[in-house]
Every structure is written in C-alpha cells, then in structure tokens.
Amino acid sequence: MSKSRWFFLLAAGGLLLGLLLLFALSKATPYEETLEHGPAPEVRSNPYLAAERFLIDQGRAVDHAQGLGGLAKSKSNQQVLLLLGERSNMTPGQTERLLRWVDQGGHLVFVAERIWDENSGSSGDLLLDALNLQQHEAGENLDDSHTADAAANAEKRPALTRLYLENEDAPAYLAFDTNYHLYDAGGSAHAWANSASATHMLQLRRGNGLITALTDSWIWRNDAIAQYDHAWLLWYLTQDRDVTLIYRTEHDDLLQRLLRYFPEALAALLLILLATLWHVAQRQGPLMEPTERNRRQLREHLRGSADFLYRRAGQRQLLINLQNDIRRQTQRRHPGFETLGHVEQCQVLEAISRTSSGAVSQAMQPPSNKPVSATEFTRQVAHLQSLRNSL
Known part of the structure; x- marks a missing residue:
C-alpha cells in the first residue's frame, strides 16, 4: 500500500473521531453536584x-x-x-x-x-x-x-x-x-x-x-x-x-490516647505478651540442668529407668514383675510349672533353688496393696533377686 493511501486513511480516521467528539459534546449537559462529607474535624x-x-x-x-x-x-x-x-x-x-x-x-x-x-x-x-x-x-x-x-x-x-x-x-x-x-x-x-x-x-x-x-x-x-x-x-x-x-472538663487518659492513636502497636504488644505466656505455659515440672554427655553411662540409664517405673507403676507392680520373672525361669527348667497351685509351685522352687520353704513362701506371696516402707521394699526385692539368681 502506498504512502499516499496510508495518509488518506489516517486523515479520514482523524476526521471521523473529531466528528464523534463534537457530537458527544453537543449532547453532554453540564450539571453541578454537591457531595456532603459531613462536618470538618475541628x-x-x-x-x-x-x-x-x-x-x-x-x-x-x-x-x-x-x-x-x-x-x-x-x-x-x-x-x-x-x-x-x-x-x-x-x-x-x-x-x-x-x-x-x-x-x-x-x-x-x-x-x-x-x-x-x-x-x-x-x-x-x-x-x-x-x-x-x-x-x-x-x-x-x-x-x-x-x-x-x-x-x-x-x-x-x-x-x-x-x-x-x-x-x-x-x-x-x-x-x-x-x-x-x-x-x-x-x-x-x-x-x-x-x-x-x-x-x-x-x-x-x-x-x-x-x-x-x-x-x-x-x-x-x-x-x-x-x-x-x-x-x-x-x-x-x-x-x-x-x-x-x-466546654470540656475531662481529658483522655494515657490508655485512651494509646487506643486512639496507636491501636496497631498495642495489638502487637498484646500478641507478644500472649506468645510469651504460651511459651512459659509449656513447662511441665521444674527445670533440670542438662547433664554432661560423659556422665550418661549405662548405670545412670538403669537408675533413671528404675526411678521412672517406681513412680509410674508403684511398689506392688515391681514385686509382681519380679515374681513373674521367677516363674518364667522355673518354667524353662520344670515344664508344666504354671499349671501347679501356689503351694506346689513353692515346693518346686524350694527343690530347684535349694532354698528353705519359709524363704520361698515369703518371697512368692502376693504383695500388699498398701505401700510399705523403703526398707521393707528393699528387703522383699533382695529376697526375690536371691531366689531368681539361685535358679
């Protein structure tokens, strides 16, 4: 397409656009509108x-x-x-x-x-x-x-x-x-x-x-x-x-002014306070100082496990666990041991461990529901361990 043809098309488009603008202006009607924004702040x-x-x-x-x-x-x-x-x-x-x-x-x-x-x-x-x-x-x-x-x-x-x-x-x-x-x-x-x-x-x-x-x-x-x-x-x-x-005798106190001019800062401070309280509330029990790694030996782990079982299970359950362990050891040496009555089991244990009948009966009797003193508990555990070691 030649340059003269392009120039003619552009001129015709400009003329048409101008006519449209003139027509729109002739139809437009000016008017005034008042927007009420309310009284000024003062x-x-x-x-x-x-x-x-x-x-x-x-x-x-x-x-x-x-x-x-x-x-x-x-x-x-x-x-x-x-x-x-x-x-x-x-x-x-x-x-x-x-x-x-x-x-x-x-x-x-x-x-x-x-x-x-x-x-x-x-x-x-x-x-x-x-x-x-x-x-x-x-x-x-x-x-x-x-x-x-x-x-x-x-x-x-x-x-x-x-x-x-x-x-x-x-x-x-x-x-x-x-x-x-x-x-x-x-x-x-x-x-x-x-x-x-x-x-x-x-x-x-x-x-x-x-x-x-x-x-x-x-x-x-x-x-x-x-x-x-x-x-x-x-x-x-x-x-x-x-x-x-x-016309005004009372003035806003500090808290009212902070709420009016710094609500975002107060909200952030409140969130920080809540987060701090939440973090502190996660603590359960007293804080314990971490022990050094070279002190974490097998004996300490065993002592810690024993203390945990003693607090959680109680004296009676620990004694029952020891008695059950003795019965399992005896079952391996005397098949059918679990089917016997308590008296017969004591007789078998007396024969196998070569321990007196009084010591066997005292060690295998059902533990009391009431907690006993530390000395008595230690004595019962010692009797059960001696009986288990003799099997």
Missing part, C-alpha cells in the same frame, strides 16, 4: 466552634481553659466565663474560688446540671446549691400561682422562651429545652427568661460581678446558634468583655 471536636467564630467577628477575644484545675485563678475580673462543660468533678474549693472571682467583678455563665432533691434538700450541683437556685423538671415543684398562670396562658404564649429587656418593644425568642425549670429559691434574681410554663434563665448579682444560670446551652451549639435570637443572646451576655470558654 467542628466535630468543638461543638461551640460557630459561637467562637461569631464572638471573634464581634471583636471579642476568645480564650479556652483546659479543665477545672486552674479555674478562675488567672482570669481577669473583666471577663465573661462561659462554663458549659460537665462539672461532676468540680470540688468545693474550686466552687469557692470561682464565686470569689465573681465577687471581684467577673461574669459567670453556667448550665445547671442536677435536679433538686426534696429528700436530701440539695441537688448535688455545687454552684446551684451555693447560689440557692433549684432546677426542677417542668410541671413539677412549681408554685401554684405560677402553675395556674402558665396553664391560663399556655395557648396564648409560644413554646419558645421569651426574654424581655427594658426599652425594647419586642422580646428575644430562644429555643431552650422546656422540660426543665429554674427556680430562684433565694429571691435574688433580677432578670429571667420564661417559656410557657418554666423559667430557663436567671440572672443575679453577686458582689461586683454577675451570674447567669441556664437550663441548657444547646442554643449555642454549632447546629442551633443561627436559629431565632440565640446568637444575639450570646452577644448580649458577653458585650464589652473578653470571653473564656470551658
């Missing part, structure tokens, strides 16, 4: 990340405190401390230092954790008990007047919590959990926010500072802060002050 690790970013955008300086160990020790009294983490490990000393910090001008915002126990007269929440505040389940342990007012206005008032401010025409709406109610048992609160049948925020002054108690802080989590007036309330409580946030 969002999963910090449920209040959106609240932090909001405060930073408002010009606040946001800091984090790690745990309750150094709580309020180095915090300025011109700060707002958002104590949103779990406080079950909070000590009375930490509570006293924190309230002393508030007396000096700090603003504490915290979440009530425990339900008031009428039997014990306390809730177990050190902050609530120190401030004479009580948390109840909504509809329980409320004043009769408050319950009657809530029932009369339940249809008129929404399920959202309303916060009324002075010189403001409209209230702020907040989606607190309406299953809980805060009760000011000491009557020291000067501001509060109510839903249809419960109070969800109480604010009271203490010394030169301010304390705000909430039934929950879910309104400031990443998935809820943009709803209603949640972000506004955070701005209102922290205005003109820097913010310190504590």
Whole structure:
C-alpha cells in the first residue's frame, strides 16, 4: 500500500473521531453536584466552634481553659466565663474560688446540671446549691400561682422562651429545652427568661460581678446558634468583655490516647505478651540442668529407668514383675510349672533353688496393696533377686 493511501486513511480516521467528539459534546449537559462529607474535624471536636467564630467577628477575644484545675485563678475580673462543660468533678474549693472571682467583678455563665432533691434538700450541683437556685423538671415543684398562670396562658404564649429587656418593644425568642425549670429559691434574681410554663434563665448579682444560670446551652451549639435570637443572646451576655470558654472538663487518659492513636502497636504488644505466656505455659515440672554427655553411662540409664517405673507403676507392680520373672525361669527348667497351685509351685522352687520353704513362701506371696516402707521394699526385692539368681 502506498504512502499516499496510508495518509488518506489516517486523515479520514482523524476526521471521523473529531466528528464523534463534537457530537458527544453537543449532547453532554453540564450539571453541578454537591457531595456532603459531613462536618470538618475541628467542628466535630468543638461543638461551640460557630459561637467562637461569631464572638471573634464581634471583636471579642476568645480564650479556652483546659479543665477545672486552674479555674478562675488567672482570669481577669473583666471577663465573661462561659462554663458549659460537665462539672461532676468540680470540688468545693474550686466552687469557692470561682464565686470569689465573681465577687471581684467577673461574669459567670453556667448550665445547671442536677435536679433538686426534696429528700436530701440539695441537688448535688455545687454552684446551684451555693447560689440557692433549684432546677426542677417542668410541671413539677412549681408554685401554684405560677402553675395556674402558665396553664391560663399556655395557648396564648409560644413554646419558645421569651426574654424581655427594658426599652425594647419586642422580646428575644430562644429555643431552650422546656422540660426543665429554674427556680430562684433565694429571691435574688433580677432578670429571667420564661417559656410557657418554666423559667430557663436567671440572672443575679453577686458582689461586683454577675451570674447567669441556664437550663441548657444547646442554643449555642454549632447546629442551633443561627436559629431565632440565640446568637444575639450570646452577644448580649458577653458585650464589652473578653470571653473564656470551658466546654470540656475531662481529658483522655494515657490508655485512651494509646487506643486512639496507636491501636496497631498495642495489638502487637498484646500478641507478644500472649506468645510469651504460651511459651512459659509449656513447662511441665521444674527445670533440670542438662547433664554432661560423659556422665550418661549405662548405670545412670538403669537408675533413671528404675526411678521412672517406681513412680509410674508403684511398689506392688515391681514385686509382681519380679515374681513373674521367677516363674518364667522355673518354667524353662520344670515344664508344666504354671499349671501347679501356689503351694506346689513353692515346693518346686524350694527343690530347684535349694532354698528353705519359709524363704520361698515369703518371697512368692502376693504383695500388699498398701505401700510399705523403703526398707521393707528393699528387703522383699533382695529376697526375690536371691531366689531368681539361685535358679
């Protein structure tokens, strides 16, 4: 085939391929698709990340405190401390230092954790008990007047919590959990926010500072802060002050961190430990030092075999084996010996071995089932060996 024909075929193939590509492009329709990969790792690790970013955008300086160990020790009294983490490990000393910090001008915002126990007269929440505040389940342990007012206005008032401010025409709406109610048992609160049948925020002054108690802080989590007036309330409580946030009071111990970051190494260490235990468990009895080869003589083998038979078979079986050996030796010299009775066998042995009848009867009597002393056993074996040697 000539070169011109090859060139023509290649050009035709290229043209056909180009036409096919143009046709495919004319039929293709562009579209956009959004793939949801879930929240970023920093969002999963910090449920209040959106609240932090909001405060930073408002010009606040946001800091984090790690745990309750150094709580309020180095915090300025011109700060707002958002104590949103779990406080079950909070000590009375930490509570006293924190309230002393508030007396000096700090603003504490915290979440009530425990339900008031009428039997014990306390809730177990050190902050609530120190401030004479009580948390109840909504509809329980409320004043009769408050319950009657809530029932009369339940249809008129929404399920959202309303916060009324002075010189403001409209209230702020907040989606607190309406299953809980805060009760000011000491009557020291000067501001509060109510839903249809419960109070969800109480604010009271203490010394030169301010304390705000909430039934929950879910309104400031990443998935809820943009709803209603949640972000506004955070701005209102922290205005003109820097913010310190504590949302996690417990940290992973060493074992939890090893399980999280080095599971393969722990698995390998566990396998090594199991293999070591298996190897050690193969031992049966005490270890014995290996003897030198030049000491392994026939006498030692015989002594070892005898010790083994003595431990395994016992005294009675060894004596029976010696008596059977004597009977086999006598059978070769006196055919029909095995058919005789015990008395006749003793008489034949006495005649062949030229041994007294008493010695033969004592040697050939059936051994006792009970073990005897080493001296008695040695004596019986000696009698049997003497009788066998005399055949």
